[in-house]
Amino acid sequence: MKKIGFIPLRKGSKGIPNKNKLKMVGRPLFTWVLGEAIFSDLETIYVYTDDKTIIEFINKEYHWTNKVKALLRSEKSASDTASTEFAMLEFCETINYDFDVFCLLQATSPFTKRGDINTCLKELNGDYDSALSVVNTHRFLWDKNGKPLNYNPKQRPRRQDFEGLLIENGAIYTITKAALQKHKNRLGNKIAVVKMAEDSLLEIDTESDWIAVENLLIERQKREKKSEKITHLVLDVDGVFTNGTITYTQDGEHTKNFDMRDGMGLEILRQFNIEVMIMTSEDSQLVAKRMQKLKIEQVFLGVKDKYTLLNKIVKDKNMSLSHVAYVGDDVNDLTNICSVGWSLAPNNATDVVKQNADVVLSKNSGAGAIREACQFIMNYNKRF
Structure with missing residues (x-):
């Protein structure tokens, strides 16, 4: 039918x-x-x-x-x-x-x-x-x-x-x-x-x-959360990798600043078989090039409904949201923050995200927040 x-x-x-x-x-x-x-x-x-x-x-x-x-x-x-x-x-x-x-x-x-x-x-x-x-x-x-x-x-x-x-x-x-x-x-x-x-x-x-x-x-989303071994880390970009600001040149081009220590933290995570994914609402070639440099293959640009896409990903991989850690900073990350196994927010994230994240990091975005999140995940996974 x-x-x-x-x-x-x-x-x-x-x-x-x-x-x-x-x-x-x-x-x-x-x-x-x-x-x-x-x-x-x-x-x-x-x-x-x-x-x-x-x-x-x-x-x-x-x-x-x-x-x-x-x-x-x-x-x-x-x-x-x-x-x-x-x-x-x-x-x-x-x-x-x-x-x-x-x-x-x-x-x-x-x-x-x-x-x-x-x-x-x-x-x-x-x-x-x-x-x-x-x-x-x-x-x-x-x-x-x-x-x-x-x-x-x-x-x-x-x-x-x-x-x-x-x-x-x-x-x-x-x-x-x-x-x-x-x-x-x-x-x-x-x-x-x-x-x-x-x-x-x-x-x-x-x-x-x-x-x-x-x-x-x-x-409701929080009640349904379960914490299991983290196998996947999903990251927003602006306000997570960067400090959330954009610098424009005279020609109208813009630049973003990335923290090299964050890249090293993600490289260490991958050595422990944790898959790293990027999910951002911005469709930026600068971001695409940076993630290519970091050798992150799963990069989703221009995503507005992040929760539905994340559900598709976990379904395709035959896993659950409980195996996912998510780092986000603003309201468009909020449903994922409330739904995954572990959610983390940079110290300078918006108030509503920090109020609902499982962990508020001590570092700001673009200044070591991702590196700190990677360390948290490695320490957490030791119990498994």
Whole structure:
């Protein structure tokens, strides 16, 4: 069966302007669900948007996979009055319903994991024609007339004895092609419910919502961390290899300063079979030449969604994030900082990175921070 994902995005956002593109834990909000969808059982994921900058971003950022496609949606389907169903059906007509299973994913649900997506897809293999994600809440509900809706206040149950209610969290909807064509809706007649974590019930409509969700995501990533023997070291460049500044010449060319001692530390690491990789958002030939001099083969330039690329790398190498040490200094490194086995930050890194890194180094970037990180890794690995 051909299973496709569908992520509708609009430029317009009333509560938080440009919400889909704003950085959530250092990544554009929509990349949280897109990244998980890439590693799910979906064959193709379509991002349907009226924002040409998002289309350009996707075409450049996810060149390493053929699973992601960005399509321009009509102005009518992106209007304030258009329903999600309208956009879905317009899209389906565009691709001539070339699928067996349709999966609607909401970009404003960053708690969605690939396992949640796969579970919703699997529900369609049995007696159901559609499925949706829900959260089991133990809240007591009342109507406006002061009438309890889901419990007897005279016999108030303990939380562990209370089944609670299942509430739609708006994250995932799956449906067969036949049911979608028949009902013109994201759900059919025989609907399965798939429980997700309680945090996923939060909606991002205000700045306060954004802060709450971001903090919860940071804590989730940290809870999932495991520390094992370090086999790979991933490094940012500006603010890690260098002090984060660029010097321009009269002709407009720029230069960067690198610490020779950092290069020696990386050479020693490789002698202990630790693979070194570079991952930077800047596409710089100066960086490429420096890494060639250091004999670092895996150099990834111009990367904006560092977390998804890192997940691809560990999957391709049949390893896990717990074997990775990561050195970064700024917000675009934050998700990786919160997710790998060991994260390290130079002493002059941004405050948010230092607050969430496992180790804050005593040295500044471009002044021995990498050499210090290499020594930490060698000492740490001795226990294994």
